[in-house]
Amino acid sequence: MSTTTHAVPEAPLFDEHGNYTPAPGTEYPFSISDTARATAQLLGRGWTAESGYWGVTGALTGPYTAEFEFVVDYQGDLTLAYTLCVADGFPDSPELPEGAKECGDGVYLELACAADGLDRLAERSAAAIRAVTGYDPDHFDFKSSASRQHYIDTGRYLRKGEAEKA
Incomplete structure (x- = not known):
C-alpha cells in the first residue's frame, strides 16, 4: 500500500490586484x-x-x-x-x-x-x-522584606543600605 501526499499550496503573497498580502502572523517573527x-x-x-x-x-x-x-x-x-x-x-x-x-x-x-x-x-x-x-544589580536589595514592600508601595526597589536607614 502506498500513500500519496499532496503538498498544500502556500497562500499567495500577492492578491489579484498585485498587493502584497502575506498570511496573518507570517510577516514578522516576533512582536x-x-x-x-x-x-x-x-x-x-x-x-x-x-x-x-x-x-x-x-x-x-x-x-x-x-x-x-x-x-x-x-x-x-x-x-x-x-x-x-x-x-x-x-x-x-x-x-x-x-x-x-x-x-x-x-x-x-x-x-x-x-x-x-x-x-x-x-x-x-x-x-x-x-x-x-x-x-548594576549589585547595588539593589532584592531580598529584604523592607525592599520588597517598598517596591509594592512605590514601584522602586531599595538600594543596598537604604533599608537600614529607614
Whole structure:
C-alpha cells in the first residue's frame, strides 16, 4: 500500500490586484512586546515586561520608578521611551552604546529592524537601558522584606543600605 501526499499550496503573497498580502502572523517573527520581554530576561532579577495592546508595545519595569515603553515611532525607529524620576538617580550624561541615540522620548536604536533578530534587539535594548540607568544589580536589595514592600508601595526597589536607614 502506498500513500500519496499532496503538498498544500502556500497562500499567495500577492492578491489579484498585485498587493502584497502575506498570511496573518507570517510577516514578522516576533512582536515589540517580545523584545521587551527578552530584554527583561537579559537584565535579570528585578526586571519584568508586559505586553501593551495587541503586542505593538511593551512596558519594561525594574528596580526604578521609571518605566521603559518599547514602541516603534513614526519614523520606524525602535524607541525606548521613559520619563526621568529624580529618585531613580540616573546618570546625568549617560554614555550610550554604539547605535543607541537620544531622542525626545528617551533613546532609540539606530537602524534596528526585525531582521536583526529578537536576541540582537534585546541585547541592544538591554545595553541602552544599562547606560541610561547606570544599572548594576549589585547595588539593589532584592531580598529584604523592607525592599520588597517598598517596591509594592512605590514601584522602586531599595538600594543596598537604604533599608537600614529607614
